[in-house]
Every structure is written in C-alpha cells, then in structure tokens.
Amino acid sequence: MVPKMKSTVLALGFAVLIAGCGRPSNVSKEPDHDIANGKMESMLDAKPDSPVHTIVMPHDEPVFPPGPGRDEFVTACVVCHSPRYITMQPRFSRTTWLSEVDKMKDVYGAHISDEQVQQITDYLVAINGQVGTGQGPKGTYGE
Amino acid sequence: MVAVNQCSGNSRSFLEPRVPGGQWKHGAVGNAKWTGVSVKSILDRAQMTPGAVDVSFNGLDAPPLPSVADFVKALSIDHARDGEVMIAYAMNDQALPMVNGFPLRLVVPGWYGTYWVKALSDITVLPQAFSNFWTDKAYRIPNGPNGTESPKNLAKDTVPINRFNVRSIFVRPDPDETLHSGMPNEIEGIAFDSGHGIKRVEVSTDGGATWADARLDSEIGKYSWRRWRASWTPRNRGQYRLMARATNAIGETQSKEQWNRSGFMWNVIHQVDVSVE
Numbered sequence: 001m002v003p004k005m006k007s008t009v010l011a012l013g014f015a016v017l018i019a020g021c022g023r024p025s026n027v028s029k030e031p032d033h034d035i036a037n038g039k040m041e042s043m044l045d046a047k048p049d050s051p052v053h054t055i056v057m058p059h060d061e062p063v064f065p066p067g068p069g070r071d072e073f074v075t076a077c078v079v080c081h082s083p084r085y086i087t088m089q090p091r092f093s094r095t096t097w098l099s100e101v102d103k104m105k106d107v108y109g110a111h112i113s114d115e116q117v118q119q120i121t122d123y124l125v126a127i128n129g130q131v132g133t134g135q136g137p138k139g140t141y142g143e
Numbered sequence: 144m145v146a147v148n149q150c151s152g153n154s155r156s157f158l159e160p161r162v163p164g165g166q167w168k169h170g171a172v173g174n175a176k177w178t179g180v181s182v183k184s185i186l187d188r189a190q191m192t193p194g195a196v197d198v199s200f201n202g203l204d205a206p207p208l209p210s211v212a213d214f215v216k217a218l219s220i221d222h223a224r225d226g227e228v229m230i231a232y233a234m235n236d237q238a239l240p241m242v243n244g245f246p247l248r249l250v251v252p253g254w255y256g257t258y259w260v261k262a263l264s265d266i267t268v269l270p271q272a273f274s275n276f277w278t279d280k281a282y283r284i285p286n287g288p289n290g291t292e293s294p295k296n297l298a299k300d301t302v303p304i305n306r307f308n309v310r311s312i313f314v315r316p317d318p319d320e321t322l323h324s325g326m327p328n329e330i331e332g333i334a335f336d337s338g339h340g341i342k343r344v345e346v347s348t349d350g351g352a353t354w355a356d357a358r359l360d361s362e363i364g365k366y367s368w369r370r371w372r373a374s375w376t377p378r379n380r381g382q383y384r385l386m387a388r389a390t391n392a393i394g395e396t397q398s399k400e401q402w403n404r405s406g407f408m409w410n411v412i413h414q415v416d417v418s419v420e
Contacts, residue, residue: 053241080207090161100163107280109210137294139163140405141281142257142304143152 063087069123076112076120077104089128092137097124099138107141144229146252146366147174147335148259151282151304155406160294162406169312169413174333174368177250179231183224186268197273198223200249203262216258217273218251227252227366230263252366253337255304255407257282278303283405290408291401298403306337310397310410311344311371311389321418322383327374330357332413334389335368343390344371350384351412357387377419386414 062083064070077086092100098121104110105117112120150171152164165171182198199217206213222228229250232239239245244261251258257277284290285298289308292298311334322328334341340362345354360370377383390396397412 051238053238053245055241085165088166089163090156090166092161092163096163107276109208111208137160137162137404140283142277142283142405142407143150143165 065127067123067126069119069121069126072112072116072119073123076110076116079110080104080108086124087128091128091130092124093130094121094125096137096139097121097129100124103139103141144178144227144250144252144366145174145176145364146250147172147307147368148250148256149173149307149335151255151257151407152405152409154409157409157411158402158406162404164406171256172312174335175234176236177229177231178233178236179229179247179250181226182228182230182249182266183226185230185266186224189268191268194270195220195268196271197269199265199267199269199273200258200260200263201265201267202244202248202260203264212276214260214277215273215275216260216277217269218258220268222251253306255282255307257304282407284407285403289398289401289410290403292403294402294404304407307335308408308410309336309341309389309391309395310334310413311341311387312413313385313387313415316385316415316417318415319417320415321420322375322377324377324380324419327376330373330375330385332357332371332387333368334371334387336389336391336395338365339392339395340365341369341371341389342392344369345388345390346373346375347386347388348375348377348383350414351386354388380419382416382418384414384416386412388412 062074062078064074064083064087098117101112101117101121101124105112150165150167153167153171154169155162155164156166156168186198196219197217198220199215201213201215204214218228229252230247231244231250232247234240234243239248244259244263247263249258249260249263282304283301284304285292286300286302287298290304311332313330313332315329315331316322330346332344334344341359344357344359346357347354355373357371357373360372362369371387375385388397397410399412401409401411
C-alpha cells in the first residue's frame with residue numbers, strides 16, 4: 001500500500017512541475033485536489049539531492065466513537081475534513097455545532113439535507129458536546 | 144530575506160471561551176530565509192497601465208468541492224509594490240518543499256500566512272477593490288485595537304486580517320518541566336512583530352508581580368523573529384508561573400486578554416507553569 005501511494009504522489013509532483021506557472025488548459029485540475037490535501041495532512045519527506053519532491057501521507061486511522069448520526073457524519077464530513085480535525089475540537093454547545101454544520105451546507109455547499117444537518121449535529125453533540133443549552137460562539141470562516 | 148510566517152489562528156486553543164477551528168497551540172509559526180524576486184520588479188516589467196487598485200494572487204490548489212470558493216487573496220497595489228513582497232522560489236537555500244508551496248509562493252513579510260499564497264500560478268492587477276469569499280467573509284478581525292472583541296459584544300465592524308501583532312513564546316522550559324533550585328536554569332524563547340523590530344523582552348518568574356529584562360540575541364532582520372534568553376536561579380522549591388512579555392520599537396506590547404470569535408491573532412502574554420525541585 002505504501003509504495004503504491006508513494007508512486008502516485010511522485011506522479012502528482014511531476015504534474016505540478018509541468019503545470020508550473022502557466023496552468024495550461026490541458027492539465028487536469030484533479031492533481032491539485034490531492035496536493036491540497038497533501039499540504040494539509042502530510043509529513044515532508046525531503047531528499048535534498050533529488051529534484052523530485054515526495055510526500056508521504058501519514059496514516060491517520062479515523063476513530064469515531066459510536067453515536068446517533070454517525071453514518072451521516074462519516075459520509076458527509078470526511079469528504080473535506082480529516083477525521084482528526086473534527087475530533088480535536090473542544091466540547092461545544094449544540095448552538096455552536098449546529099452553526100458549524102449549517103455553515104458547511106449553506107456556505108461551502110456540502111451535499112447534505114436539512115435532516116442530515118440535524119443528524120450530524122446530533123452526532124457532534126453526542127461525541128463532543130456540552131451539557132446544557134449554552135449559546136456558545138458561532139463559527140466563522142478561515143483558519 | 145528572513146521572515147516569520149504565522150497562521151492567523153496560531154494558539155487558537157488557548158482562547159477562553161474556546162472557538163471552533165484548528166486547535167493550534169503555539170506551533171503554527173516558523174522563521175525561514177526566503178529567496179525570490181520582488182512582486183514590484185515583475186509588475187514594473189509588466190508595464191501596468193495607471194489606475195491599479197489591488198493585486199490578486201492565486202495558486203494551483205483547488206477547493207475540495209466546486210461549491211467552495213477558490214482560494215485567492217489580494218494586496219493593495221501599494222503594498223504589492225513595496226519592494227518587500229516577494230515571490231519566493233527557495234526556502235533556506237533549497238527549493239520550496241511541496242508542503243511549503245513548491246514551486247513558488249508569495250512571501251508577505253509581517254503579514255499573516257493567509258496571504259502567503261502557495262504554488263503561486265496567477266497574478267492579476269485589478270482596477271477595482273478585490274472581492275471574494277476569502278476576503279469579504281473569511282479571515283476578518285474586529286476593527287479595533289489588537290483585533291479584540293468580547294463574546295457578549297461582538298464587533299459590528301470588521302476588516303481583513305493584516306499585520307502580526309507583537310508576541311513572545313517560550314521555547315524552554317516546556318510546560319510542566321521540572322527545574323532545579325539553587326542553580327541557574329536556562330530559559331529561552333522567541334519574539335517577533337510585523338517588522339518594527341523587537342526592542343525588549345521581559346520575563347517574570349512570579350506570575351507577573353515583577354519583571355526582569357531578558358537578553359536579546361542580535362537582530363537577524365526586521366521580519367525575522369528574535370531569540371531571547373534568561374538565566375534563573377530559584378532559591379526555593381515549589382510551583383512557579385513564568386511569563387514573557389515582548390515590546391516592539393514603537394512601544395506595542397502584550398496584554399493579559401485578547402479574544403475574537405475566529406481565534407485570530409492571539410498574543411496574550413505567554414505563561415508556563417513549572418515545578419522547581
């Protein structure tokens with residue numbers, strides 16, 4: 001598995017090399033997705049004497065505890081987010097979690113229904129929620 | 144040029160109340176030597192017509208869903224042409240690593256990392272103010288001192304995040320490290336701001352009651368961080384709270400409170416609790 005992953009990444013690196021600064025229209029944009037993800041979650045595997053840069057994707061086994069709405073959560077959220085990004089969040093009120101999930105649907109266009117918004121919020125509150133109905137901060141945009 | 148690059152949300156996990164987002168401790172920052180060409184020299188060669196307002200910068204990265212706005216950022220024409228904003232092709236004398244923006248990235252010294260567009264592919268000079276999601280909605284701070292607001296009184300007026308505020312960070316000791324009484328313990332850290340330069344770092348070993356100047360290493364460059372050191376010989380065993388406070392050349396310093404809804408620009412005086420045995 002690992003060698004295969006590595007050769008794929010090598011090929012992507014080559015695609016970027018070709019794309020360079022001009023972004024020729026015949027170069028698929030697909031590799032960019034993978035590279036963008038690689039930037040977020042990879043560790044650098046630098047080989048100073050090689051002109052080819054490689055990145056090795058760290059193994060990040062998703063561990064999501066059981067809870068209501070888990071299936072909807074896993075299906076919808078991991079499309080964009082690394083599992084660790086979600087489980088690293090502190091405990092938030094339902095207000096805060098709901099505003100986060102609403103943001104994903106309304107602002108970023110996540111493919112989820114209103115019902116799934118509630119189910120995913122249920123799950124986030126179950127695994128990482130606060131007791132009570134505190135208002136809590138609402139989500140904003142940007143890292 | 145040696146310049147600090149810091150995430151807008153560095154140290155977000157220390158906000159109280161906590162806010163959503165990447166739960167950084169103090170590590171979303173780095174200092175490196177950047178080599179490249181100034182954006183000014185490129186714009187001069189392009190022979191712009193008069194009337195430019197903003198310059199936008201796009202990279203090869205694409206959003207994970209088509210409904211998400213492409214990540215593009217912009218600087219004012221005067222900022223882009225200040226001769227310091229750079230298109231870097233090397234970091235620490237080597238080609239940029241993939242994770243740092245290979246093959247080219249924008250370097251915006253003194254400004255938060257959101258402007259340092261990676262894998263730079265397009266530069267567009269605009270006759271009007273730039274507008275997109277990542278500027279109009281995202282990466283905004285309260286339009287007030289130090290980007291601060293309170294949870295119960297959120298700022299109505301916001302502006303795009305911009306220059307670093309001043310801060311200092313302990314490198315040694317680690318939190319919960321055990322130090323030794325009756326002998327010198329070496330303390331060190333870093334301090335930086337948006338380019339005015341660090342003039343003073345003070346260290347407290349009694350939770351902020353008294354302060355003493357740390358020794359500053361020589362300045363590498365105005366956009367570099369500056370290392371500082373102190374030696375501390377505690378007489379007695381016990382629990383101590385160490386604090387570090389930086390001041391820059393125009394007198395800006397750090398305080399005990401800073402908060403905004405996005406968790407940007409945290410620069411509260413850094414404290415580390417240690418045991419002395």
